[in-house]
Structures are given as C-alpha cells and as structure tokens.
Amino acid sequence: MSETKFNKTLLSVSHVDFSYPKRNLFTDLNFSIANGERVALVGPNGIGKSTLIDLIRKQIQPDDGQIICHGEINYVPQVNDQTVINDSKSAGEKRLDLIENTIWLPGSLLLLDEPTVYLDDTNIQNLLYLLKNYDGAILVASHDLDFINQLCERTIILQPNNAVYYPGNYAQYLEQNN
Template sequence: MKTEEVLKVEHVSFRYEKENVLEDVTFSVPKGAFVGLVGPNGSGKSTLLKCILGLLKPQQGNIYLFGTPISEFKEWHRVGFVSQKANSFNTGFPATVYEVVASGLTAKLGLFRFLTSKEKQAVMEAIDAVGMGEFRQQNIGELSGGQQQRVFIARAIVSKPELLILDEPTVGVDVHHVQNFYNMLDELNRLGITLLLVTHDIGTITEKVTHVACLNKHLYFHGKADEFAQLKDHDLSKFYGHHLHVLSHQH
C-alpha cells in the first residue's frame, strides 16, 4: 500500500531576475514524516518554503499539497507555519499566551466570532501540547524567545493542521533549551502531525527526524535519516562548499 504524500515538489526551478535560486528540485513528504530541510545560507531554503506556501510561483515545475496543485489548493487550515518570529517579536505586544494561540483559529472561524467551549478546549490543548499551560494568562512579551516560539507553534497547531512547516524555529532560543524544543517537535510528530523543519542544526537532524533533504540550489540528498547519518564529512563538505564536521547533540 502506497504511503500518502502530504507534499510533493516536482522539478521546481525559481530565479530572481537572472539569478537561479532553485534548480530542478524534486522531493516528497509522506504522511507522518518528520523531514529536516538543511542547507547553507543562500541555498534557496526560504525561497522553496515561499513556493510551498503559495507566496511565490516557480518558473518551472509543480508543487502539490495533499495531491492538489498549489494553484488550486484552498484548504490552508490543513497547513500550519511557524517562522523565525521570536527573534524579532515586539515585547510590548499586549496579548496573553491564551489570546495569541486563540488567534490561530481566526482564519477558520472568522474575525469577530466568539469561541465555543469546544474551541476554547482546543486552545488549551494546543497550549498544553507545547508545555506552556502554566503561562497561559501571562503576557507573551514577558516570555523568553524559546517560550515565545512554543506559543507560536501552539498557535499554528490549534486548528489541528496535518502539515506543520517550521522555518528555523530555534532562532532566538537559548542554547540550553534547544534540545527540549526538539523533543517537543518529536512529540507533536508522534501525535500524527507531519513536520517539515528548516534548520542549520545538522547534528540534531539525524537524531530527531525521519527524513533529510539537503538543498543548495539543487537537491543533493533526499532520503531517510539513517542513510543521511552514514554520509561522510567530505561528502557533506562538498555539498556545503566548505569543510564541515557533523557533531551529535546526544549526551
């Protein structure tokens, strides 16, 4: 029985004016996977995410979400997105954790609708899922960068998306809390959410994700995490364009 593809990127190329950013990129994300997308700065990762989210249109190739071409896809509540928000969040923003997470239901419910008891319960469950239950009435501006990112993930999952896309979510997260952060993502994946994580943290990739995609304009590698772990340092250095040594984060 063939595994359902949540995301399929097929021969995608993109350029800004005369600069090629993506060249013939093809890969897929099966349902239930935890995919790490890695690559150096300027490798096209952010551009690829914008294409997947329908913000940019590739000059060549096709992208499918849940089997539907991106140009025809309407069910955006099935997709959650978390950007590098914690690094530049306005600490004076007057909203509690509960209010920020509840705002994630706006697209689904409309701007001026009151939450039902079932929807309030969904907000609480999302907050608890990221380990922020004790902070639900605290102003988000009073939280650390890592705590804020947890809240943004709760906001992204409150509408129960099937695919969660995260763009370098550990930017602004204290190094001592990064491992706990990845443990939380692992738990969300176990709950059935398919994850696509953009990161520079190659060491963590091999410990947490199920699949890895290495992008540097071209797709240099796409496969299971254990296959990626067997790559030699000189293979990765060739891909990154400079010497690279992968360090494990396990203690």
C-alpha cells in the same frame, strides 16, 4: 501509524524552477513527502530554504513546474528577537508557544522554519517530544543539526542550483559521504 496512512503523499514538488533576478535557486526540483514523514531541509544561509517553504505555501509562484499539497498546511515562521520587545515573554517562550499552538491546528503538513532558535535544551527536548507525536508530516528547515538528526528520517540538502535527497538523517548522510 498504519502503513497505508504513512504512504499517502501529502506534498509533491515536480520539476520546479525558481529564480530571483540575477540568481537561480532551483532547477528541476523534485521530491514528495508522505503522511507521517519527518523531513529535514538543510543547506547554508541564503541557499533557498525559506524560499522553498514560501513556494510550498504558495506565497510565491515557481517559474516552472508544480507544487501540489494534498491537505492543509500549517506554518511556523522564523521568529526574530525584535518581535518580542514589548512582550513579557522571552523569545524562546514566544517561539515555543507559537509552535505548540500551531501543531494542534487541523492540518496534515507542518512547515517549520528554524524552530529551535531561542530555545534552551529543555525546551528543545519538549519540542522534539511534541513533534515526534505529531499526526501529520513535517518539513523542517534548520541549522540545528542535532535537532534534525533526532527528529528527521529523510533529508533534503540544498546546494547551489541542486538538491540532494537522502533517505536517512543528515548525520547518516555525512557519514556515508565523507
């Protein structure tokens, strides 16, 4: 990838605040993603990873601040087992099909919400290969730390009403901060 292409900002999140009734999720959230970057979004259940993805996708609006995407967004949501009850494919096969079909769509930012759920080790390795060769940027929310450590070179760690931005993968962050 050329250096110019890599430095093109695709997503800017500037001074974003967002609250649910009786619960503040984000205050003054700021980050950007450039073309070609692989960024992990990590944090405990309920911290706001999926909500942040919905904000980026403009499914919900921030209370304050702005989110600007310079390009097309493709999104692969979480898949639960109930969505495949009447299907002959396993949840893992359905999941991988959805991701494979999405990464070939024209777009510059790929949002993945728990992409390895229901995938076995072989399919996770196949997914890593596809994503490492994806032409645009990727923001992946996942609890699969091994997967994100293999894929991502930047990490956003969501904490209660705070976000930590780290210029390496999550394993490097843990090593430096323990």
